Amino acid sequence: MNISLNITKTITELLSGFMPESAANIGAMVTIALIYLAIFAVAGLYLVLLERKVAAWFQLRLGPNRVGPWGLLQTMADALKLVSKELTGTVKADKFLYNLAPYFVIVSSLMALSVFPFTQEFQAFDINIGLFFLIAISSIGVIGILLGGWASNNKFALIGAMRSGVQTISYELSVGLSLLTMVLLTGTLQLSEIIEVQKNGWLIVQGHIPAVIAFMIYMIAGTAETNRAPFDMVEAESELGAGFHTEYSGMKFAYFFLAEFINMFIIAAIATTVFFGGWLSPFGITESIPWLGVFWFIGKTFMLVFLMMWFRWTFPRLRVDQLLTLEWKYLLPLNLLNIVLMALIVWLGFTIQL
């Protein structure tokens, strides 16, 4: 395997200073896995806190403010509580699949996290099919939800799981096609090269009208793919209890919960990389300090995460038929037209290069 692993190379060189080569390889892999697990856990917990703070702000409340300064340790305390809770289960559930389901969801979102270039150097897996790999991985997560819903042996959970399957399969199409529109501009699927291309202006500027349309379609479909409001029929509280995770408790519930928030982060991070220049600073103002890239990346991503939370508290929940009409009758034809428009613009050279 000769895949360029940016941080892997650095850590391997560091470790091989005092270890034999094979041990250094394995050591580097373990180190990187631990780093990404830590990012995963911390980002997930603080996204939950951010959601609660944003919700409170929209509803003119204060939000969590007791545990730690400004409630900053609230979600840490929640996680500790969830770890200590009993893991319940139904008697007639299929135990093996019931226990397996959360891991599908969490492993698929963890794998997706590994390909993002947080800065020029900080990227674990710079694969040459980056975007396509992300789409491929995101299609695995839904299996966990379907399994969890079926294996709990609960009608609400099963209905929630089926709704989730329908929704994810439909909206995956729009996510893929809107990203394909942008690939027409970049000419590559590798995430680091996509960012290289954007040194002449972010893609949303380069592609102007079709890029903006693609961004809007991507955000709608991305919100639907993470099963968040206004597309949260999967766990519509007033109809289904808690949807597919009705029967889960303790840490297994927390896995579903964390994975949902990390998926939101992933959707926002893809949008950052493809539309808003990833770690590039606006107008190259911090070009001389490369490590500042991580702040730009995280900053842009959190702006988009905030946008998704804003959706949640602005729009009412859709019905199932409205959801499918939106995808198949409006977004998909629009998306196909948009691809043709983008192809014309790239062909005739009407892109804006700064």
Place this chain on the structure above:
Amino acid sequence: MEQIIFYILALIMIVFAIASVTSKKMLRSVIYLLFTLCGIAGIYFLIDYNFLAAIQLTVYAGGIIVLIIFSVVLVHHIEMELTLAKRSKQILTGLACLIGLGIFLTTIYGHQFNVVENSVTTTTEDIGYGLLSYETGGFILPFEVISVLLLASMIGAIVIAKGKKLTDKNDTTL
């Protein structure tokens, strides 16, 4: 290192393939099949066929397995178990499998494989140019034929799904 990963993947594939056909619970065998397919994707990643690996994950794991899960979930109850086949059928299937395995193994061991010294990752750019070139070694004709086939099957699916025209006035509210 790569050898160890290969043996781990091979073990995963074989164990789950056997588990998939011997499991008595339908959805469990689907999941075992999923693990086998993921193992194949892992092998593709190991030999640097990244594009094929991602295709394997999208089409088989993400598409076909989800479809199978859908149909199983719709028809299957959690307490149902598959019944065992008759003894004579079991023996017959076992023999057929053994013959197949034998032919497969003799072919594999009889063939002289060339060892490639340096592996080169095939980029998506190469695949794209290969699919659209009409010179020798290009794949434009199969590509177009497959597009026509896909279009035909899409139209066919729509015609089948649409069924007869709705004549009942009450049904038009949908």
